[in-house]
Amino acid sequence: MKVFIDLKWFFLQEKKSYLTGTILLSIVAFFGLLPPKIIGMIVDEISKQTLTAAILMKWIVVLIVTALIMYILRYYWRIMIFGSSVKLARQLRNRLYYHFTKMSSSFYQRYRTGDLMAHATNDLQAIQGVAGSGVLTLVDSLLTGGFVVIAMAATISWKLTLIALIPMPFMALLTNYYGSLLHKRFHYAQAAFSSLNDKVQESITGIKVIKTFGQEKEDIAAFRLQSEDVVKKNVAVARVDALFDPTISLIVGTSFFLSVAFGARFVLAGEMTIGELISFTAYLGLLIWPMLAFGFLFNIMERGRASYDRVEKLLSERAEIEEDDRALSVVPSGNIVYDIESFTYPNEVQPVLRNIHFELRKGETLGVVGKTGAGKTTLIKLLFREFEGIKGNLLFGGKNIQDYKVDRLREAIGYVPQDQFLFSATVGENIAFGAPAFGQAQREAVAKMAQIHNDILQFSEGYDTLVGERGVALSGGQRQRISIARALILNPEVLILDDALSAVDAKTEEAILHSLKQERTGKTTMITSHRLSAIKHADLILVMDQGTIVESGRHEELMEKEGWYQKMYMHQQLEELVEQGGKHLE
Structure with a gap:
């Protein structure tokens, strides 16, 4: 019954x-008690030879009215409970x-996507069963x-009645034992499903790599x-689940035997x-459902308890980024100052x-450049x-970044990561993801700045082309x-x-950087790159090695x-000359 206690908050709600x-x-x-009683009374009337058409019709009408009332009430209690x-x-x-959405990247390093999907589907379905079928079977x-x-x-x-109930304690003991076994095995089954879910998601996402390396057979085998x-x-769960019905049927059969034998x-x-x-x-036939329901109840409860424990464990994970209640609800602007003695990733030492x-x-x-x-x-x-654990200060607009609300801080920043992620939508919808109200003119303007507008016009549906x-x-x-x-x-x-x-x-890189310089006057830009041509125009260049700054200055100063x-700059320039020479020779 622990899962019902865990869900007390919802039942009160x-x-x-x-x-x-x-x-x-x-x-x-x-x-439901009326039909058996009425049938018994009619049988006694028949045995006494006192049954008349009027009496029979009266009881038939009572049974019909009872059936209609039960039909209507069953409809409404299902709406209420389910x-x-x-x-x-x-x-x-x-x-x-x-x-x-509130968890940091380290959370997604610990939990696989397939596992999280299993929590949001299979586990929630099992918990929903407790609040629906579980309540029904318990109460009914x-x-x-x-x-x-x-x-x-x-x-x-x-x-x-006492004689017929003699076998019942044995049913309670056995179903309780089956329930404990079911809880343990269902937990393992859900974990296995999570792993399979993750495997499917990973294989579909990486299908191009799998095909490129010719690993289809190995992936199918895995x-x-x-x-x-x-x-x-x-199947291990099903083996335990399969014990409920035979056990209950045996108990019910024993009760029927005792009832008929002693009743005679x-x-x-x-x-x-x-x-x-x-x-x-x-x-006694009506008692079959309550007995079976107890078996179903143990099944539902143990499945729900295992799933609720999994979901609660997930929800108990605390976000690493904790926001102060007094944090400023303004979008920061101004100079950026890094004054950091050291930074260590969570759960790391160095x-x-x-x-x-x-x-x-x-x-x-x-x-910012470096190896x-x-x-x-x-x-x-x-x-x-994205991470906590800074020893020192990181200021934005004269205030520590921790003094701002996280949403307002990130509102000031447009981030383009190394690993680009596009949604399964149109090109236009992907461009306007952060500002869906913006129209076609704004979308085309930024596309031109990013040197992608002409490419988009060549797509089959232009800005309405689905990107997959x-x-x-x-x-x-x-x-x-x-x-x-x-x-x-x-x-x-x-x-x-x-x-x-x-x-x-x-050439495209140079065009993008030129557009940014023209269109983003007064706005700050931060670029990391392995190709030095992308940052040689920067007002400040940092050369990093093993987590520290080894060189800094403008391009001319660093040269x-x-x-x-x-x-590195001379090396890359030489590579570019060789590449141009190769093209010329072609």
Whole structure:
């Protein structure tokens, strides 16, 4: 019953619906007692040869009216109880979705996408079953069972009732044991389903890579193994689930045997009439559902408890970014100052950034370069508080970034990441994702700045062309430029291009940077890149190595230092000359 206690908050919230449904259910259970009693009375009338057409018609009318009343009440209690259970699923689904949007990237490193999807589908369905079928089976079995036992004992024979109930304690013990087994096995089954869900999602997303490396057979084999594991664990659940019905049927059969055997003796002894014995066996037939319902109830409860524990564990995960109640609800603007002694990722020991000190004035452009893994992306992401754990200060507009509300801080920043993500929508909808109210003119303006407008006009449907899942229908350079346009349409205070020009050619890169310089006067830009041509125009260039700044200055200053920057720039210039020469020779 623990899961009912866990869901107490919801039952209190929907107490009116559940109370109404329970009252209607109890009326239905009460009316359900009439047919067996009436049948017994008619049998006694027949045995006494006193049954007349009028008496028979009277009881037939009573049965018809009873059936109609039960029909109507059953319709409404289902709306009350099952309708409320749908509300529970909706609330939990909304809570999960809101929770997902508040979690940082480290959360998604710990949990796989398929696992999260399983929580939002299979687990919620099991929990909804508790609030719907679970409540029904609990209330209906108790009410129907209680009314039937009272009717048997009070109107027919309390002695025969006690005899018929002798096997019941054995059923309670066995179903409780089955329930504990079911809880454990269902938990494993849900975990296996999560893994399979994640495998499918990962394989479909990476189908191009799988085909490129010719790993279709291996991937199918891996899927088959996981699918077999899901089947194995669900069969283990089914084996326990299958024990409920035979056990209950055996108990019910034993009760029927005892009732008929001892009831016949009571009839012969004159303690009961044949009609009463028939009514008693009919009542005993009504007890079959409550007994089966208890089996269903244990099944539903244990499935729901396992799923609720999984969902609660997920919801108990705390967001790493905690916002102060007194945080400023203004969009920051102004100079950006990094004064960081060190930064360490959560649950890590070694810092990834050390001694980061520089100032970027409003309207200036920052370029960040360095080897792979030097800390360029981490440096950028600290600005919009993707991580906590900074030792030192990071100021934006003269105030620490922690002094702003997270939403307002990020509203000031347009971010184009290394790994561009496009939604399964049209090109125009992807560009206007952050500002859906903007019309075609604004969409085309930023597309021109990002040098993607002419490409879009060549698409089959222009701006209404569907890009496919994650932009699969586009080239890498097209995805990058659409992502840049999506950031530009917000006209952010700070535009961050995190190696976002790597898939475009040098000519297109130069055109994009020229457009940004012209159109974003007075706005700050931050660019990380492996290609130095993308940042040589910057007002401040940082060269990073192993999480610290090893060189800084303008392009001309760094060239004079004859350090890593100068050597890498000359190397890339030589590569470009060779490439141009190769084209010339062709």
